[in-house]
Amino acid sequence: MLGATGSIGTSTLDVIARHPERYRVHALTAHRSREALLRQCRVHHPRIAVLERAEDADWLAEQLRSAGLDTEVHHGEAALSExxxxxxxxxxxxxxxxxxxLLPTLAAVRAGKRVLLANKEALVMSGALFMGAVAESGAALLPIDSEHNAIFQCLPAEHRGGLARQGVTQLLLTASGGPFRGHDHQQLAAVTPEQACAHPNWSMGRKISVDSATLMNKGLELIEACWLFDARPEQIxxxxxxxxxxxxxxAYSDGSVxxxxxxxxxxxxxxxxLAWPERIDAGVEPLDLFAVARLDFEPADEQAFPCLRLAREAMQAGGTAPAILNAANEIAVAAFLERRLGFNDIARLVEEVREQLVVTPADDLALVLEADQRSRQEALAWLERQR
Structure with missing residues (x-):
């Protein structure tokens, strides 16, 4: 489990705990949440635990020894891929x-694993390389984002070779609209990190909550859907x-949706x-349609939320444009959460960084990682100039 202590990780462990006869945890990894990882190790007894920093790994190893557990503890990026x-x-x-x-997910793909993809940035940054590695290794790639998982379930069992061959005319990617649905650009100027992280429907981490509030998350999902389902941006x-x-x-050519x-x-x-193509209990309450009572739909407001437009344009530009977009957005969101950047300035920073950098082909992982670093450096320089 890459990212065990986040919301997806804890939800995954909840599902696994319901089926001890089917699943055993081999490795749990976390960034710096060593206390949370310790609690998980005490419950799930993985063979290996991984943290980013050596000092955190040493602390965790000592705690596990004191608890009588024989979990091995490693640290660093190479340990994640291993x-x-x-x-x-x-x-x-x-x-x-x-x-x-990106790198540990690619390592899993190249090793031919069943990869449950909840990290959309891996495809956003290196879609062609990533999908090429899937085809070459024979890995099974199953999307976990709720939207892509839904599309996967709605498509034919064999959906390679383009949507048209399967009679699919359009993919409809739903969005909640986030906490600021209906707000205009002026209203959004005063948004705080606390407000942006208060999603009305989903429980998520702070970064993805902000992305949901700006609709950048939906833009990244649009890029991801293009790669997962061999679709063009205009088909989504x-x-x-x-x-x-x-x-x-x-949506299908015969009018069915x-x-x-x-x-x-x-x-x-x-x-x-986890269980595909089978179905297992997830611990989720059945949907009560009478309680829902109504289903509403409306177009996305790309004037108030320009990040969606920026993501579509990046996918259309191709090459390293999505990697540049993603990196600049990560810097912008971090600055917003630290109260160094306004909510509306997230999109402004991303657009200006994108305009400053030259898009190159993304046919080599080194070029993708270089574009990522160039974008981060330009984004940090932009923040410094604004200060």
Whole structure:
């Protein structure tokens, strides 16, 4: 489990705990949340635990020894890739947030694992390389984001070779609209990090909550959907659906529209990915349509929320443009959470960084990582100039 202590990681462990006869945890990894990882190790007894820093790994190892547990503790980026490709591992949950998840997720793909992809940035940054590695290794790639998981369920069992061959005319990517649905640009200027992190329907980490509030998360999901389902940006429509009951849809040439519905609980797509093609109990309450009562839909407001437009344009530009977009956004969101940047300035920073940097082909991982670093440096310089 790459990213065990985040919201996806804890939800995954909840599903696994319901099926001890089917699953055993081999490795749990975390960034710096050593106390949370210690609690998880005490419950799930992994063979290996991984943290970023050596001092945190030393602390965790001592705590585990004191508890009488024999979990091995490692640290650093190389250790993440090593556990992701370990021979003992059948399934890898890729739930590290941001660009940091790219290399270990790629390691899991290249090792031919079943990869449950909750890290959208891996595809955003290096879509062609990533999908090429999937095809070459024979890895099973199952999307865990609720929207992509829904589309996966609504498409034919064999959907490679383009949507048209399967009679699919459009993918409808639903969005809750976030906490500021209906707000205009002026109203958004005074938004605080606390308000942006208070999502009306989903329980998520702070970074992805801000991305949801700016609609950048939906833009990144649009890019991810293009790679996952061999679609063009113009084949994907974002539909604001505030109830978050329909998780996404696929429209067919005969007029049919297939939708996947359920309560907004990430344990549903996690359980689907773990057991596919079977279905197992996820601990999620059945959907009560009478309690929902109504389903509303509206177009996304790209004037108030320009990040969605910026993501679509990056996908259309191709090459390293999505990696540049993603890196600049990560810097901008971090600055917003630290109260060094206004909410509306997130999109402004991303757009100005994108305009400053030259887009190059993304046919080599080194070029992708170089574009990522160039974008971060330019974003930090932009922040310094504004200060």
């Amino acid at each position: 556990v992701a490709g370990a021979a003992e591992v059948d399934v890898v949950m890729a739930a590290i947030v941001g660009a940091a998840g 429509q974002v539909v604001v659906h505030p109830q978050s009951v329909i998780h996404s849809m696929a 297939l939708a996947q519905m359920g309560n907004p609980d990430m344990r549903t797509p996690i359980a689907y990915g």
